[in-house]
Amino acid sequence: MVHYDVVIIGGGPAGLRCAEVLDGTDKQVLLLEKNEIMGDKVCAGGLTRKDLAILDLPDEVIEHKIYDTALHALQYKSETHAPEAFVFTVNRKTLAAWQAKQINGKNIEIQTGVRVAGISKDKIRLQDGSEIGFQFLVGADGVNSIVRKHLKIPNEKRLIGIQYTIPVKNPTPQLELYMNSRLFHSWYAWIFPHADNLAIGSICDPDIITPKKLLSNLKTWLKDKNIDVSQAEYHTWPISYDYRGHQFDNILLTGDAAGLTSGLTGEGIYQALVSGEAVAKIILNGETVIPEMDEILRYNSIQEKILWVFIKSGPLRQTIFKSIILLMNNKWVKEKIKRSFS
Numbered sequence: 001m002v003h004y005d006v007v008i009i010g011g012g013p014a015g016l017r018c019a020e021v022l023d024g025t026d027k028q029v030l031l032l033e034k035n036e037i038m039g040d041k042v043c044a045g046g047l048t049r050k051d052l053a054i055l056d057l058p059d060e061v062i063e064h065k066i067y068d069t070a071l072h073a074l075q076y077k078s079e080t081h082a083p084e085a086f087v088f089t090v091n092r093k094t095l096a097a098w099q100a101k102q103i104n105g106k107n108i109e110i111q112t113g114v115r116v117a118g119i120s121k122d123k124i125r126l127q128d129g130s131e132i133g134f135q136f137l138v139g140a141d142g143v144n145s146i147v148r149k150h151l152k153i154p155n156e157k158r159l160i161g162i163q164y165t166i167p168v169k170n171p172t173p174q175l176e177l178y179m180n181s182r183l184f185h186s187w188y189a190w191i192f193p194h195a196d197n198l199a200i201g202s203i204c205d206p207d208i209i210t211p212k213k214l215l216s217n218l219k220t221w222l223k224d225k226n227i228d229v230s231q232a233e234y235h236t237w238p239i240s241y242d243y244r245g246h247q248f249d250n251i252l253l254t255g256d257a258a259g260l261t262s263g264l265t266g267e268g269i270y271q272a273l274v275s276g277e278a279v280a281k282i283i284l285n286g287e288t289v290i291p292e293m294d295e296i297l298r299y300n301s302i303q304e305k306i307l308w309v310f311i312k313s314g315p316l317r318q319t320i321f322k323s324i325i326l327l328m329n330n331k332w333v334k335e336k337i338k339r340s341f342s
């Protein structure tokens with residue numbers, strides 16, 4: 001049986017970031033991705049400056065640099081033009097290919113089209129029945145993680161994401177978010193511009209609005225906005241924000257597998273990158289205190305508290321949304337937001 005110091009399951013942002021940090025070290029690493037092409041994941045592909053501070057992406061990987069946003073709550077609207085771009089859209093396959101290209105060391109082996117089918121204490125089993133031994137196992141295998149299941153960690157706090165990809169020539173490079181309590185409850189609908197399409201979608205807790213109802217609500221909203229989806233691709237994928245730890249002896253969880261996505265916004269790439277890096281440091285140095293990891297846990301916890309307020313506010317929710325818009329249109333607040341973007 002072949003043996004590696006580290007086996008990483010999953011070639012998403014978390015797994016690839018972990019491999020990059022282990023690149024060039026004395027650890028023999030195997031990264032396994034079940035799809036032939038990495039990065040094929042339902043996602044709006046929105047990154048922030050925090051992501052770019054980690055990834056330093058070249059312009060050719062970025063589809064749009066976004067300076068303009070519009071936040072809506074029914075007829076109310078707040079528009080912001082930031083002095084510097086603060087959201088960046090990417091194609092997830094391009095992002096994964098670029099991340100993989102950064103890994104050059106002989107100690108890292110990446111295999112695609114290989115699905116891990118089983119896990120035991122110190123070895124994994126592939127779909128063809130072969131076994132691979134490990135000293136450390138990194139679960140970077142997303143929301144339906146086989147590693148998390150092996151650890152018997154429940155995954156109760158889940159959202160459902162739905163999204164249309166609509167072909168559009170030269171879309172306006174503006175990010176739009178729509179809060180509408182009746183249609184999207186405590187969450188929102190988004191429009192993210194990409195190179196030749198718009199990603200339009202929404203998220204919700206399926207116990208609050210069923211996925212079928214969420215889709216019907218999104219369709220109502222799209223019709224109201226005169227957006228034609230007859231040529232669009234439709235995708236749906238769950239999101240987990242049920243974080244219960246990332247280190248379990250020699251098994252580590254990252255990104256969506258660890259439940260690190262924001263329960264409010266659905267943002268998870270940054271958390272995936274930070275946790276991928278954090279578990280690599282744990283493997284390399286046995287570090288247990290990782291400030292960046294604590295910071296994302298704090299960030300997610302604040303987002304969850306805001307979500308809790310939105311959920312509990314019932315009929316007052318739309319009024320809260322409207323108040324957010326009015327507040328954002330206040331001259332002093334607008335100036336503060338602008339400054340925070342520069």
Ligand SMILES: Cc1cc2nc3c(=O)[nH]c(=O)nc-3n(C[C@H](O)[C@H](O)[C@H](O)COP(=O)(O)OP(=O)(O)OC[C@H]3O[C@@H](n4cnc5c(N)ncnc54)[C@H](O)[C@@H]3O)c2cc1C
Nearest residue numbers: 010012013014034044045046116141142161255256268269
């Ligand atoms: C509709 C929607 C829109 C979103 N939009 C945004 C956004 O705009 N910005 C943002 O920051 N986040 C967004 N997210 C969240 C973001 O997509 C995830 O948080 C992010 O992809 C997590 O990265 P990851 O590496 O942890 O997992 P993933 O990207 O899911 O990668 C996991 C990888 O593991 C592989 N894998 C799984 N099981 C196995 C196995 N058994 N063997 C081998 N390989 C396996 C998968 O094929 C996959 O490639 C969105 C999510 C949804 C659902």
